[in-house]
Amino acid sequence: MSDFMQDDPGMASIRTLIGIAQTGLAYAKDPYDIERYHQLLETAQILLVKQPSPLTSQLLKNLVADSGYATPKMDIRAAVFDSERILLVKEVEDGLWSLPGGWADINHSPAQVAAKEVLEETGLRVSPRKLVAFTDRRLHPHPPMLLHVYKAFFLCELSGGTLRPSLETPDVGFFDEHNLPELSTARVTHEQIAMMYRHLRDETLPTYFD
Incomplete structure (x- = not known):
């Protein structure tokens, strides 16, 4: 999967501008530099509004609230099986289906986040037992997104x-491998689901990473 790279050039450029501005605001001392970084952040926000994305308003809120050195966000997903059927959740945001999961939480380890998200979203208790994959969202066939996101997939x-x-x-x-509902590809792809099945059937496989 690592030879696939999908990243909208416009989004990538805006992401770079925002990262420079956020990092500059975190470390700049000179008032003129601080003013310039604020101007750069404002310019990036203007460019972002022009992007044809339904997530633009939410992304703007996240970016304005963010501060400090710019780093990728972490999305954590859990693969839970009942025999050969995989657990999926319907996302209220787009009406499509995904593995349980979400953004990493402060004061929780990645594995704890995986278990917590499954419990909150499905009512089921699970124990993470293997990190199946650690990926860069940009390198896989997800829809373009402004945020730079790393993704962790746990077999539970x-x-x-x-x-x-x-x-x-x-x-x-729970769904059969060959009868899956329409996936929310912003969160999980068919190949990632297939990878979860491969690791279910052979836990000796190494953790995948980009």
């Missing part, structure tokens, strides 16, 4: 709980 063992939906995931269920 089901240990209890009762399957139920949540406010963020209005429908949840």
